[in-house]
Amino acid sequence: MLPFARVTIIGLGLIGSSLARAIRADMPTVRVTGYDADPAVRDTARRIDLCDDITDTAGASVTDADLVVLCVPVRAMGAAAAEIADDLPVDAIVSDVGSCKADVLAQLNAALPGRTIIPAHPVAGTENSGPEAGFATLFKGRWSIVTPPADADPIAVERVAELWRRVGADVEMMDPAHHDLVLAVTSHLPHLIAYTIVGTASDLENVTQSEVIKYSAGGFRDFTRIAASDPTMWRDVFLANKDAVLEMLQRFSEDLSALQRAIRWNDGDALFNLFTRTRAIRRSIIEQGQDDAKPDFGRSH
Ligand SMILES: NC(=O)C1=CN([C@@H]2O[C@H](COP(=O)(O)OP(=O)(O)OC[C@H]3O[C@@H](n4cnc5c(N)ncnc54)[C@H](O)[C@@H]3O)[C@@H](O)[C@H]2O)C=CC1
């Protein structure tokens, strides 16, 4: 049985539009309604026939929904939830796709007290944004991490998990705080490093911009893809997942200082041992068949 009959998607960018496309492709009888705060995005969504219906207000989009999925930047979740509070049917489930979970859950609880809130995070995406960047197969073979509150209704949790399975994702359950720590090191810190290194290269005085572009070898090119990711989305992730990111950044800085010291003192063994350990990690990811499948760091479609 389908987990939901009428799904509303709020925020029709990369993830919201991919979810709309995936639901229509994989569950064609489900009615998909969309809303975005940006009128230009709503126009585009209508032009490309993204949903069965696009409404001009948030409230109108949820009046007959049995699931509402918030697909807006993480620090906009509370405002988006507050806008639907008066029109949300009593038995509707509210979910989201935010890249960090504890802060978003707090925002949703504050905006929608007493409502059924089952957050999730599809660990799948690209550096692109907007309604035309989405695609129906984005979630296939990827993880979707569902982070229910401790007292969540198990039936509601299972319905949200089943939605993600239906669009091709593998589902994992996680505590929100643990999710935030894991994703801080596997996703948020790598983005911060990419933003930094591309910024550092572009600030150099003795190396021209055109030399950076012309001679960018594999490593730097990969960083430029990640550093092209949406500024609003990532500003919000770093501020909303501040504690976990600062904790991982502290550890990273200490490890970087150890490497700096090894180079300064010609400690080749230290360098060789670390590089051998990290190569083994890459190989075990490939052996587990997760290279290009999941998680999705470093892949564009
Ligand atoms: N981009 C990625 O690779 C991934 C993003 N995510 C999460 O998905 C969410 C959406 O990200 P993207 O789709 O990439 O962003 P996006 O920038 O492509 O789309 C976000 C959309 O939300 C709309 N919006 C902003 N505030 C709103 C509000 N209050 N009410 C209604 N609409 C509003 C914007 O107009 C925009 O169209 C974020 O929370 C992000 O952390 C999760 C997994 C991967």
Ligand SMILES: O=C(O)C(=O)Cc1ccc(O)cc1
């Ligand atoms: O484009 C990439 O490599 C990504 O890392 C995509 C991504 C961005 C944010 C997420 O929360 C999950 C996946």
